[in-house]
Amino acid sequence: MHAPIPSPHRRRLARTLAFLALLPGAALAQDVIDGRDPDAILNIARGYGSALMETDEIDDPLIRGRIEGVAYLVYFYGCVDNKECRAIQFRSTFGRETTLESMNAWNRDHRFGTGYINNEGYPTLEYDVNLDYGVTPRNLDDTFDWWRVTLGEFKEHLEAEPATEEISPLTEQIEAGLPESAPGKPTPEIKLPNFLRDFIPPIEGANPQ
Template sequence: MKLNWKYASIAGAIVMAAATPLPASAQTVSAASPDTIAAVLTARGLPSELKQQPDGNPYIRSAFDDMPFLIALMNCDAQKAQCKTVQFYFGFNDRKGFALEKLNEWNRTKRFARAYLDTENDPVLVMDVDTDMGGVPKAVFNENLDVWLGQMQQYRRFVSE
């Protein structure tokens, strides 16, 4: 059996191309590139809609388990682009006057996400993620998203007690 070196070379090139890692930018998630955040949400089956606040700051609207939440893109440049951090935000507008003692209990006993009363006296939950310096690996962002989604579920139960 005679080996055809031309086809062997092509096959070898295909294998090498498949084994070549993607560029770092394709493997990272960054507030400077909101589409990378949207792609993670979409891959997880979560809705993703890029919006702007009245002051022009960008955010992403999403939802999980019938709970709407926002991902605010923060620490942006003057053009409201090239953002460095994100803040996950989840709140209740039907729990006015929620006890500060209960929020302090949450903050004392939980890690990663913090709770407070917003300017309209609604209990909210936030979690910050720094994506500066070229972004974070997609796996790390997914882990942060897992933490956030779990915290949201716990917080919903907490404020409903």
Template structure:
């Protein structure tokens, strides 16, 4: 019995050590990796890097034909930003923008937030944080959630 336990412990230790290199290779992206942000976003549609009115970096793009902007916040000297917000606008004349439909969306969907801007257009946004870094897989998943949010919003508000 003791021998069996020792073998199990040895096997468990070996399995942990063989898994360690894969874990150690997981790189953490920071705001310095904007090229990777752009590369991942381009997997969902067109994208171009730009700067906003405060000279902070931003992206403009399209997913399934829907134009969006990705703004960055928490920036220091136009660098080291630690969170972002995706924003897309839909013509209020073409989509339902009444309070009941907006509330149904905001209460029924976990990700994404809907509101109506001053021009009566539908605004959909989605914020995310990456302070301290984010893995490539998690960032790609965040961008994929934005794609899902846009699809769900279009369907909900048509």
């Protein structure tokens, strides 16, 4: 019994697949980076400045880096047992005041990077990247370059705002530890013993006894 003769369509498909298998790109098709390889992401980050691998508060990977003098973090999301992560998020926070109007203007005028005021009152820039199923190293390198550009533009956007008093990250902790009579706090009422009231004249503006 003779074997069936393949149709012209199947012969063309077989030749095409054989040709594609010989192309250099066929081997590179498997050369992708995803959230399962934080060290590969760290290596790309180091191409743009200093970067260290750490872990966040739930032990997921965390990259702490600096681009052109600006500090930033890379958080990993969708992780299973602190690995097999599916996405990353760039984030940078600036220690100065801003306004909701300024953040709205940024988000209106820029395609990349979301600006907002965080819970501590500081302007923050975030940039989310999906790595599910992987991206090529060249693609991720380009993503880091877009983050570099966006981060620089966000910094320029903040610097173009009218000058405001810079907020210290420790302001709230310092105020919380001040005694009741510290500047900015109401002066407590001082009650004198009855036998001293006749000898000490009343102070103008003081609370009545």
